[in-house]
Amino acid sequence: MGRRKKIVEQCERLMDKPENIRNIAIAAHVDHGKTTLTDNLLAGAGMISDDTAGQQLAMDTEEDEQERGITIDAANVSMTHEYEDTDHLVNLIDTPGHVDFGGDVTRAMRAVDGALVVVDAVEGAMPQTETVLRQALREGVKPALFINKVDRLISELQEGPEEMQNRLLSVINDVNELIRGMTDEYDDVEDWTVSVEEGTVGFGSALYKWGVSMPSMQRTGMDFGDIMELERADKRQELHERTPLSDVVLDMVCEHFPNPVDAQPMRIPRIWRGDADSELADTMRMVDEDGEVVLMVTDIGIDPHAGEIAAGRVFSGTLEKGQELYVSGTAGKNRVQSVGIYMGGEREEVEHVPAGNIAAVTGLKDAIAGSTVSSVEMTPFESIDHISEPVITKSIEAKNMDDLPKLIETLRQVSKEDPTIQIEINEDTGEHLISGQGELHLEVQTQRIERNQGIPVNTGEPIVVFREAIQQASGEVEGISPNRHNRFYLEIEPLADDIVDALKKGDVSMDMPELERREALQEAGMDKDLSQEVETIHRANILVDETKGIQHLNETMELVVEGMEEALDDGPLAAEPVEGALIRLKDARLHEDTIHRGPAQVIPAVRNAVHNALVKGKVRLMEPMQDVRIDVPNEHMGAASGEIQGRRGRVDDMYQEGDLMVVEGEAPVEEMIGFSSDIRSATEGRASWNTENSGFQFMADNLQRDQIMEIRERKGMKLELYEQVDYI
Numbered sequence: 236m237g238r239r240k241k242i243v244e245q246c247e248r249l250m251d252k253p254e255n256i257r258n259i260a261i262a263a264h265v266d267h268g269k270t271t272l273t274d275n276l277l278a279g280a281g282m283i284s285d286d287t288a289g290q291q292l293a294m295d296t297e298e299d300e301q302e303r304g305i306t307i308d309a310a311n312v313s314m315t316h317e318y319e320d321t322d323h324l325v326n327l328i329d330t331p332g333h334v335d336f337g338g339d340v341t342r343a344m345r346a347v348d349g350a351l352v353v354v355d356a357v358e359g360a361m362p363q364t365e366t367v368l369r370q371a372l373r374e375g376v377k378p379a380l381f382i383n384k385v386d387r388l389i390s391e392l393q394e395g396p397e398e399m400q401n402r403l404l405s406v407i408n409d410v411n412e413l414i415r416g417m418t419d420e421y422d423d424v425e426d427w428t429v430s431v432e433e434g435t436v437g438f439g440s441a442l443y444k445w446g447v448s449m450p451s452m453q454r455t456g457m458d459f460g461d462i463m464e465l466e467r468a469d470k471r472q473e474l475h476e477r478t479p480l481s482d483v484v485l486d487m488v489c490e491h492f493p494n495p496v497d498a499q500p501m502r503i504p505r506i507w508r509g510d511a512d513s514e515l516a517d518t519m520r521m522v523d524e525d526g527e528v529v530l531m532v533t534d535i536g537i538d539p540h541a542g543e544i545a546a547g548r549v550f551s552g553t554l555e556k557g558q559e560l561y562v563s564g565t566a567g568k569n570r571v572q573s574v575g576i577y578m579g580g581e582r583e584e585v586e587h588v589p590a591g592n593i594a595a596v597t598g599l600k601d602a603i604a605g606s607t608v609s610s611v612e613m614t615p616f617e618s619i620d621h622i623s624e625p626v627i628t629k630s631i632e633a634k635n636m637d638d639l640p641k642l643i644e645t646l647r648q649v650s651k652e653d654p655t656i657q658i659e660i661n662e663d664t665g666e667h668l669i670s671g672q673g674e675l676h677l678e679v680q681t682q683r684i685e686r687n688q689g690i691p692v693n694t695g696e697p698i699v700v701f702r703e704a705i706q707q708a709s710g711e712v713e714g715i716s717p718n719r720h721n722r723f724y725l726e727i728e729p730l731a732d733d734i735v736d737a738l739k740k741g742d743v744s745m746d747m748p749e750l751e752r753r754e755a756l757q758e759a760g761m762d763k764d765l766s767q768e769v770e771t772i773h774r775a776n777i778l779v780d781e782t783k784g785i786q787h788l789n790e791t792m793e794l795v796v797e798g799m800e801e802a803l804d805d806g807p808l809a810a811e812p813v814e815g816a817l818i819r820l821k822d823a824r825l826h827e828d829t830i831h832r833g834p835a836q837v838i839p840a841v842r843n844a845v846h847n848a849l850v851k852g853k854v855r856l857m858e859p860m861q862d863v864r865i866d867v868p869n870e871h872m873g874a875a876s877g878e879i880q881g882r883r884g885r886v887d888d889m890y891q892e893g894d895l896m897v898v899e900g901e902a903p904v905e906e907m908i909g910f911s912s913d914i915r916s917a918t919e920g921r922a923s924w925n926t927e928n929s930g931f932q933f934m935a936d937n938l939q940r941d942q943i944m945e946i947r948e949r950k951g952m953k954l955e956l957y958e959q960v961d962y963i
Contacts (some may be wrong), residue, residue, distance in 0.1 A: 240316045243583050245315050246576060249324035253495045253522045253591035257488050258548065260328045260343045260376070262367035263353035271441040272353060272383065273329045275480045277314060278444075293781040307631055311534070311546055311577040311593060318489035325488055326577070326593040342533040344374040345506065345616075346548040346593055348499075349492030351484070352378050352410065356385045356402070356438075360409040366923055368410070372417045372427070375505040377498075379436070379491055380410055381484060386440040389466045396459050407436055416894035431654040435491050439480050443471045446480035448487055495591035497521045499550065506531075509614030518551040524589035527562060528552030528610040532602045537866055544582065545599045545608070552610060553589040554596060560608050563615035565601040569608075572598030630695035631669050631681060638690045643667070645688045659925070668698075699905045700860060700947065702931045703806030704815045705729050705852030711821060712851060714844025716836035720826040723840055726819045727848040731775065733817045734759045738775040745772050773800050775814040785834065787825045796819065798841025807957060808856060809946040814931070816852075818845065850959045856939055857931035864897060864924060871918035872896045878914050882906035883935075901929060 249255055261273060313326045328343040344350065350371040354360055374654055388399050411428040418427055429435040431449050439446025445462070454456055455478050465474040500520040510516060518526025532547040547756065559568040575584040575595045588594040602608055608617035633642045646658045646667055659668040669681070681694050708728035715722050730738075737743045737759040743752060756766040770780040770792070778799055782788060803813040826832045865875045875898050876886045885903025889898075914922050934942060947954055 243578055243585075245322065246324055246578060246583075247585055248311055249315060249322055249591050250576065250585075250603065252324075252509065253524075253589075255321060255323045256326065256494055256591050257323060257349060257492050258326045258347040258495065258591075258593055259345045259349040259351055259488055259492055260371070261351045261353060262343075262371065263364060271383065272480070272484070273312065273327065275441055275444050276325075276327065276484060277312060309593070313577045313593070314485075316485040316489060318486055323485075323489045324592075325485060328593075344370050344376050345531055346533040346546075347376055348495060348497075348502065349488065350376045350378050351381055351488065353381050353383050354406055354410065356406065357387050357391075358384050361408050363404070364410070365413055365921075368413050369417055369923075372414070375498075375502040377427055377491075377493060378410075378414060378429065379487060380407065381437045381439070381446075381487075382406055383439065386443055386466055386471075387439050389463050396463060399463075400459070405437060407431065430758050433485060433491075433851050437483050438485055439483065441480065444475040444480050445471070445478050446483035447478055448483050450486065450490070451478060451483045454488055499591075503550070507614065507616050515551070515611070515613055518590075520589045523551055524553045524591075526551040526590070527613075528554060528558065528608075529613070530554060530560075530594065530596070530608040532599070532604060532606045533603065534609060535604050542597060543600065544595050544597055545602045545606075546577075546595045547608070548591065549588055549590050549592050549594050551590050553587050554594050555587045558598070558610065560610055561612050562601040563607040563609075563613075567601075569599045569601055571596055613851050629681075629683075629697055631667050632693050634691040634693055634697075641685070641688065642690050642692065645684050647692065649684070658792065671693075686925060688897050697908045701809065701811040701859070701934075701942070702857040703808050703811050703813045703849070703854050704857050704931075704933070705840075705849055705854045706933075707852050709848040709852035712844050712848040713842040714842075714847070716832075716840040718826075718831060720831050720837055721840055722824040723820065723844050724822040725841075725848060726821060727845070727852050728817050728819075729852070730815045730817045731760050732815075734761055734777075735775045738772060738777075743772065749886070770820070771796050771799075773803055774812060776803050776816045776818065778818045778820065780820050782820055782822055785823050785825065787827075788823055788827075790829075791823075791825060791832055791837055793824075794837035795841050797834070798838040799845055801838065802842040802845035802849075806854060807849050808960070809943045810854070810856060810950055810952060811946065813849065813854070814857075816849070820849075846957075847959075850957050855936075856934050856942055856944075858934045860901055860907055860929045860932050861904050861907055862899070862901055862929045863907075864899050865914065865922050866895045866897055866924070867918050867922040868894070869896050871921055872898060874917040875922055877902070878910070878917050882910070 248869045305858055311326070311328050313324060316323050326347075350367070352364065352371070354364055354367060368378060385399075385403075389403060407429065409569050414428050432958060434448055434450045435464055437446055437448040437451075447457065447459075447462065448636060457478050462474065462478075465471070465477075486782055499522050502517065503519045504511060507519070509514075515527060515529070517523070528549070529551040530545075530549050532545045534546040546789070554560050554571065554574045556571055556573055558571045560571060562569055573584050573596070574586075575582045576592060577583075577595060582595045596608075599606075599608055607613065631638050631642075632648075646669065649658065650671075657670040659670070681692060684690055684692055704899065705727060706729065709726055711724055711726050713722055713724055732757065734743075737755065743755045743759065745752070748753065752769070753763075753766040756769070759761055765779060768779040768781060770778045772778075773796075778796065799818060803816065805811075806813040826836075861897045863879055865879075867875045872889065875896075876889065877888050879898065879900040879902055883906050884900050886898060886900040888899040889896060910924075914924060943956070944954060
């Protein structure tokens, strides 16, 4: 334990000297050896025992990560390293390589100034290498390269020194091509390509714990010939002792990655759009520990003892226990309960954490990954751009009703920890919907709910919600109550698109003062007289009362509204919500006696009238659409556009951007299920894409009937439609 204490003291001493701090991320394609490499570094810095490094995967703390053999959560660790007689503090984040967890990589890049990109010597630069590089460069993070698994070139491929050097050079060239293509448009980046001569490229084997770089060869006098000899003679332990990987990599980190003092002046304008001349901008650029506190939260984790832990980069000021801080986008302040730094994978509480460090804070209950936390109100940092948006939704229900409150709580927590997951507590169906980046993403999250929270859940097939809408005015329809003593006369017509948009955006609602509401409706294009007769608004539908002086209508109106809302929540075609309907109540005949015009009479009368009017107005299903954007190299452009067209989609535009072609188009959400694996195979994994919901559109007539029947069957409804629906 004494050794550990010493390390903590060493880190505490160093965190006050920003010029000796290096904040770095390790990023790579899945399975290129990032986590094994991190183990080596920890062992080299004396944080875990040397013998188990590489096997214990200290950074993959979750069981599911060990089982699947992939990193899912980014993990933070800190270590110290002596370079040129000066101690350095290295804060490192090990990030996941699997594309479904790209959100973690982007968030990690926000906290660091350098990215060590790991590439497998045998596989070379892969699609995800390209993505993580793009994420790093976009955030203003400087890259260096480590080529891993070089032992495989020697032992499996039996290559001679010359072939081997050529192969390694071609990997370096590929990576530099990528860097050049991506930094062309940045004016603030000098040449960030990597080179062996400059020492920004390292080679080695994380598994066997040896590594070399140009500077290390000069230091140890070992060249490739010696290495191949030892490797072939199976003297791997000697190889590790003579040229340990951790020294090579940590030297490279200390020498070539910028410290916060050098990095922040360049990064702040990149990630923050506030006033560049303000005092706050100065303290952030200068990494001033006496300035106002500014912390960018990049990760939220859960500690069984301490509760929620927000990890992130301190850009200015000094974090201390007891501070009251603002969290962007929320009201009031949060009180800091403890501050700490990561030692190995463990969190150590300390008195204070100054600017330039990566800190772990408890007590920020309103923070989510991506929040800006500060001692003064300020322009928050740019929101973190995720390269993919959620594309898949599944329903999730607790197997036991007793677990329901706990499940809802857990789902809220999940969406805090991982902003790329969207949770919707769905009142329509009583199911909760969880949407994420891909099937693996959702699978892992639902597994975790079961495993960590002990809540058994059922998940459904991916679902899509439709809408119903009319296409023409219905003419007058009569609704008769079951006792035949009450009659309602109403008409329905489609609302103008602008009005529907205003309703959906919330620009017009019943919560507004009446005068404002009228003005807003008129602005969206509604007739002045009509805007004065609005009785109620439900979803994107409006009811107007055009009756004159009818006895007892006032006290019955509440029931009329209830009948209308029921009818609109479950449309006549497939019980999907209706939108864009203007319902005009024209006339009503009501029974004298209150008892004969109760809910059991009025609600069914209005409900039937609304459904019949919708059918007369030729109601049809609308399906949700997505805008799709695919970035892909030239040679795969045809395959990418084919993927959109093959899904009842259409391609609207294609153009060149940097070294990639961009294909833009639109396709129905329902057809986009399974898109990720198809686009990957169609483009050999070279495409990155983004989808966004773009609203609802009428579905093609020839597909309507099948789709309606499919939904009715799923909902357990009768399969006969109203006879009048023969227009479909």
